[in-house]
Amino acid sequence: MKRDVPRIPQATMKRLPLYYRFLQSFHNADHKRVSSQQLSEAMKIDSATIRRDFSHFGALGKKGYGYDVPHLLEFFRKTLDQDEAARVALIGVGSLGTAFVKYNFQKNHNTRIVVAFDTKAPLEGTIISDIPVFHSSVMLEKLKEYGIELVIFTLPSRAAQEVADLLVGSNVKGILNFTPVPISTPDEIRVHTIDLSVELQTLIYMIRNEI
Template sequence: MAEETVKIPQATSKRLPLYYRFLQNFANSGKKRVSSSELSEAMKIDAATIRRDFSHFGALGRKGYGYDVDYLVSFFRKTLDQDEATDVALIGVGSLGHAFMKYNFHKNHNTRIVIAFDPKAPHDGKIISDIPVYHPDMIEEKLTELGIDLVILTVPSRAAQQLTDRLAAVGVKGILNFTTIRLTVPPSIRVHTIDLSVELQSLIYFIKNDVKDSQL
């Protein structure tokens, strides 16, 4: 009988890279063990939430001892596949796209932008921030050639769905969507949407309500 796979809640999954980053910081400072309370203070996440998240992966710590930092760093590195870099394509080299390319992710994460596409680029490509940039007409050819499964989308909203349909046709598995529309995709593609204007409006709302609450 096959071993049953434990389903990790999405909220927990999104926090895993944060745990890995902060545990790396502890390890780099020479710390050998850490409690959920110490992690809570550093990360500003409730200690009960941290213990609950960790419990999905079995006994990662011991009562009265806490968590072995080096073990957790190794565990989360393996869980997040940090030892194997993932190649990413960027579509849309405007202000936000340029920022992504200048930063590139491989310096701090296990992802790296290896190719980009923009309507102003020539079909035979040009180099920006050490990354080749091609005209969008080359998307299918280049993504297939490089075997890229993950794409960052920073294009005008009017172009987003049409580009997404093309990405689906070449087997892309994940899209990080920075446009303002909700993309329609087949079940084989996972989309994470980050709408900066919505996040800002949400922050303003909470700030204003915090002020109202403090006046009660």
Template sequence: MVEKKIPNATARRLPIYYRYLRFLYDSGKVRVSSTELSEAIKVDSATIRRDFSYFGALGKRGYGYDVEDLMNFFSKTLKQDQLTNVALIGVGNLGRALLNYNFHQSNNMRISAAFDINEEIVGTILSGVPIYHMDDMIEQLKIQQIEVVIITIPSTVAQATADRLVEANVRGILNFTPFRISVPDTVRVQNVDLTNELQTLIYFLDHYESTKE
């Protein structure tokens, strides 16, 4: 893999490319053009070619892209060729839904540990995932060498929890709370605000003729 920084917008499209390439490979497709990819994933072909160019020569003029080779390349780029263990912080309604979602079925990611303060579920196993008390979070994250976590906790404790995650050497946080946590530059935060996304969708429906982003 080429070790250089790529634009954030490109990085966000990589999983889309990988997922569709897996679909093509499973359906027996051998090669694909940027135009075909464009029509399928609704990203213009010039953007696709530019995105791919950040990683060097991935295709051949007049031939297009070898589906299996490109799929394997993005698999390695996204670390899908190795298992990534993830922790869940907060096992409420949303947390339980995420536990029930089988990340590992089509991706090499799995929630391997969850943390909560609810004594009724601490010490139990839900959807195959052991539930630990929040008091044991730092110790367990270090022991299990987990560097990626999902937080689905009340906003009032989001920052304090983030501070503890930094202490546990976590490198990535998927934040489902509306609170924007502050972390050092060594930690990457992805914010997922479902309410905000829905409100944005409703706004676009009322103010734009096209419903495509």
């Protein structure tokens, strides 16, 4: 059953996990309240942007007081479903995929890679960093068995669309795509693409132009 949630800009949604992370830091330092300016200085985000982001969720703070840290932390914990762990599958266990498997979102995350697939893995599976890795030919069967709704693509670019097509009709609702190619999917499968080369070029441009 879907919850009633406010419609907020995508840029704001991307900042929500950052707010949660920094609020945890303030909470761990025993801060009872925090101002938008304090958050701004810690996160390097304009305070007006923070106040605007928070305004999408109603009155989270009080003028002249700021924000109650435990209350705000609890609010974002529920908003981000931190109590409900997301089971993630990794598709493609090359260099980048192996790095993901070893990291595996260990602390302060509500996501965990529980299974992985690769064309070079044995059919019966193997274990890498405590994660079972199966051959891609049994992917659909195992995705259902493990209750997977989110997958990470770290596979070769040439195979990305083909694998995405295979996921149509499965329980997968989202793809975090680390390949540099655009992926076309039906509306019921969301795709978020992170092109590392584009991100790097953007950073280089900003450095050289002092943006």
